[in-house]
Amino acid sequence: MAKGNNSDYKKMIDKHYKDLMKHCQSHMEQVEKTLPEPRENLHELLKERGITRRDFVKWTSAMTAALMLPPIFKPMVAKAAENFSRIPVVWLHFAECTGCTEALLRSSYPNVDDILLETISLEYHETLMAASGYQAKECLDKALRDFSGKFICVIEGAIPMGLDGKYLTIGPKGKTGLEIAKEVTSKAAATICIGSCSAFGGIQAANPNPTDAVSIKKAIGIPTVNIAGCPPNVVNFTGTLLHYIMFGGLPAQDGLGRPIWAYGKRIHDYCERRPHYDASEYVNEWGDAGALKGWCLYKVGCKGPYTYANCGRVRFNEGISWPIMAGHGCIGCTEPAFWDTMAPLEKPLPDKSFNNREATVDNIGIALTGITALGIAAHATATALRHKDEDQATKQEVKHHE
Amino acid sequence: MEKIISVKEWTLAIRLNHWAMALSIFILIVTGFYIATPFTITQGETVDKFFMGNVRFVHLLFGVFLVFLFIWRIYLAFFSRFHADWKDFLAFTNIKNFIHQIKFYLLITKEGPEYKTLYGPLQSLAYLGLLFMVFVICITGLILMGAGYHAGLTSVAYTILRPVENLLGGLATVRYIHHVFTWFFVLFIVVHIYMAFWYDFVLKKGTVSSMISGNVFKKVKE
Ligand code: SF4
Numbered sequence: 001m002a003k004g005n006n007s008d009y010k011k012m013i014d015k016h017y018k019d020l021m022k023h024c025q026s027h028m029e030q031v032e033k034t035l036p037e038p039r040e041n042l043h044e045l046l047k048e049r050g051i052t053r054r055d056f057v058k059w060t061s062a063m064t065a066a067l068m069l070p071p072i073f074k075p076m077v078a079k080a081a082e083n084f085s086r087i088p089v090v091w092l093h094f095a096e097c098t099g100c101t102e103a104l105l106r107s108s109y110p111n112v113d114d115i116l117l118e119t120i121s122l123e124y125h126e127t128l129m130a131a132s133g134y135q136a137k138e139c140l141d142k143a144l145r146d147f148s149g150k151f152i153c154v155i156e157g158a159i160p161m162g163l164d165g166k167y168l169t170i171g172p173k174g175k176t177g178l179e180i181a182k183e184v185t186s187k188a189a190a191t192i193c194i195g196s197c198s199a200f201g202g203i204q205a206a207n208p209n210p211t212d213a214v215s216i217k218k219a220i221g222i223p224t225v226n227i228a229g230c231p232p233n234v235v236n237f238t239g240t241l242l243h244y245i246m247f248g249g250l251p252a253q254d255g256l257g258r259p260i261w262a263y264g265k266r267i268h269d270y271c272e273r274r275p276h277y278d279a280s281e282y283v284n285e286w287g288d289a290g291a292l293k294g295w296c297l298y299k300v301g302c303k304g305p306y307t308y309a310n311c312g313r314v315r316f317n318e319g320i321s322w323p324i325m326a327g328h329g330c331i332g333c334t335e336p337a338f339w340d341t342m343a344p345l346e347k348p349l350p351d352k353s354f355n356n357r358e359a360t361v362d363n364i365g366i367a368l369t370g371i372t373a374l375g376i377a378a379h380a381t382a383t384a385l386r387h388k389d390e391d392q393a394t395k396q397e398v399k400h401h402e
Numbered sequence: 403m404e405k406i407i408s409v410k411e412w413t414l415a416i417r418l419n420h421w422a423m424a425l426s427i428f429i430l431i432v433t434g435f436y437i438a439t440p441f442t443i444t445q446g447e448t449v450d451k452f453f454m455g456n457v458r459f460v461h462l463l464f465g466v467f468l469v470f471l472f473i474w475r476i477y478l479a480f481f482s483r484f485h486a487d488w489k490d491f492l493a494f495t496n497i498k499n500f501i502h503q504i505k506f507y508l509l510i511t512k513e514g515p516e517y518k519t520l521y522g523p524l525q526s527l528a529y530l531g532l533l534f535m536v537f538v539i540c541i542t543g544l545i546l547m548g549a550g551y552h553a554g555l556t557s558v559a560y561t562i563l564r565p566v567e568n569l570l571g572g573l574a575t576v577r578y579i580h581h582v583f584t585w586f587f588v589l590f591i592v593v594h595i596y597m598a599f600w601y602d603f604v605l606k607k608g609t610v611s612s613m614i615s616g617n618v619f620k621k622v623k624e
């Protein structure tokens with residue numbers, strides 16, 4: 001950009017952020033007025049868990065950056081975190097393994113994100129609540145009544161559509177997943193799909209998909225924010241909720257409903273092994289010399305080039321590590337139908353075999369080219385024989401003319 | 403009496419387009435297979451090496467080149483001042499000729515069908531197929547390129563093509579299609595080169611040299 005425009009550009013950005021800040025402030029005031037008091041005092045909880053003020057400040061910086069906001073928003077992020085437990089949440093489980101819940105809740109050294117998640121005001125969560133049967137149903141009905149139009153519906157799991165949805169029935173009245181999803185989401189302020197199952201169908205939707213499982217969006221046709229991943233990073237979930245608290249709306253999404261701040265760039269573009277990729281340095285086999293040197297995992301099946309996610313930037317478990325750093329390629333868990341499209345998980349894509357046989361597209365290609373070459377040789381010989389006399393005839397004709 | 407004359411068949415533009423495409427496709431296939439199945443060939447420190455990076459640069463360069471060549475070829479098909487040949491691509495719709503042509507290729511008949519179009523019925527289908535292949539490989543290529551480069555025309559193309567990516571089922575599928583179509587090109591080239599020489603041998607019109615000189619030979623009655 002030309003230098004003259006540069007200051008204009010800066011002014012524009014500054015103005016944009018100022019407006020955003022104003023919007024944020026007024027919205028937060030609104031939240032504090034209208035929503036119930038925070039259930040938990042975040043700072044007390046943090047102290048209890050041995051997290052210092054300093055850690056919290058560090059966390060706000062990281063989160064602000066992850067959300068792609070400038071540093072002036074740090075106090076707002078902190079405030080939103082304090083107000084985290086004001087937002088009523090109804091958490092539904094459908095066809096899935098509960099792995100997302102497990103991953104979000106079971107960390108041996110919980111960081112701020114995990115603790116934040118603990119403060120969340122869960123009105124209903126099948127895995128965590130004590131109630132069961134009719135009591136549980138009661139809880140859900142109460143939440144829907146009390147917070148109609150205000151609560152956030154978080155959904156984990158796909159919806160089986162086969163048999164009229166009867167592959168999945170929940171609760172004392174045996175309602176199908178589809179019915180429950182329709183009922184609850186119709187009253188929710190927003191629906192957040194957590195994990196690849198609710199976002200894109202996940203493992204039960206993988207080939208052959210016997211129960212005809214589909215994503216929430218496909219099942220009930222409502223727009224959802226998809227925190228994709230198997231399981232997703234807790235940061236992507238808390239960040240999206242914080243964004244909701246700060247701005248009163250869900251963050252901008254890509255064409256598949258994934259928040260752009262988290263899923264805007266590919267794994268391959270932020271991978272610390274990328275220089276090895278460009279330098280043609282590849283791990284050929286697990287544990288070979290290349291693996292010891294931390295070379296690129298493309299040839300052992302890394303699907304980072306096809307996967308939009310921020311794992312490499314935010315990492316897991318307090319930023320200790322992430323899959324590629326640990327030495328295994330990305331399996332593309334944030335992409336739709338990844339169990340099918342990313343297979344085989346530990347080989348490059350063209351090594352996909354058909355019917356579990358040896359045939360890959362390259363083998364078939366080589367075979368076809370060979371057959372074509374043979375066919376050409378045969379055809380050429382046959383042509384020589386068939387058009388021989390004609391050849392002589394022309395020659396004679398030429399002689400005749402002479 | 404019969405005389406052999408030389409008639410102009412291909413304009414300079416078509417010939418240039420043909421050879422530029424041939425060269426690009428050849429380079430793209432070679433670099434493409436390297437990108438699909440890379441191997442380490444250089445030694446030394448990582449900082450001094452950029453082999454894959456360079457191969458990808460060449461691949462992208464000729465890929466973009468191919469996009470423009472494709473657009474140029476489509477333009478010529480409709481607006482060439484010498485002979486806009488878009489109708490000739492539909493020669494395969496003449497079923498009688500189509501069957502006759504197959505018989506000719508299978509050496510059942512000694513003479514091919516008479517047609518006024520630039521391409522024979524099977525040829526027209528093959529070239530339509532080739533254009534379709536170039537189209538698909540360019541679209542999938544632009545998507546794969548746009549996923550990694552976020553500036554300039556690339557990002558404009560990617561913004562437009564992102565829904566196509568989602569429709570196809572993500573980058574992995576796009577890349578797989580890209581790979582499968584590369585094989586179609588390999589097969590096409592093998593058959594195409596053979597058929598050009600075959601025509602040369604059977605019809606004796608100078609088919610092979612016509613793509614260089616622009617002219618074919620024709621027998622005319624005096
Ligand atoms: S390890 Fe995977 S994501 Fe990283 S550079 Fe290699 S292919 Fe890309």
Ligand code: SF4
Pocket residue numbers: 229230267307308309311322323324329330331332333334
């Ligand atoms: S690195 Fe890839 S497979 Fe692993 S969690 Fe991230 S997106 Fe999923």
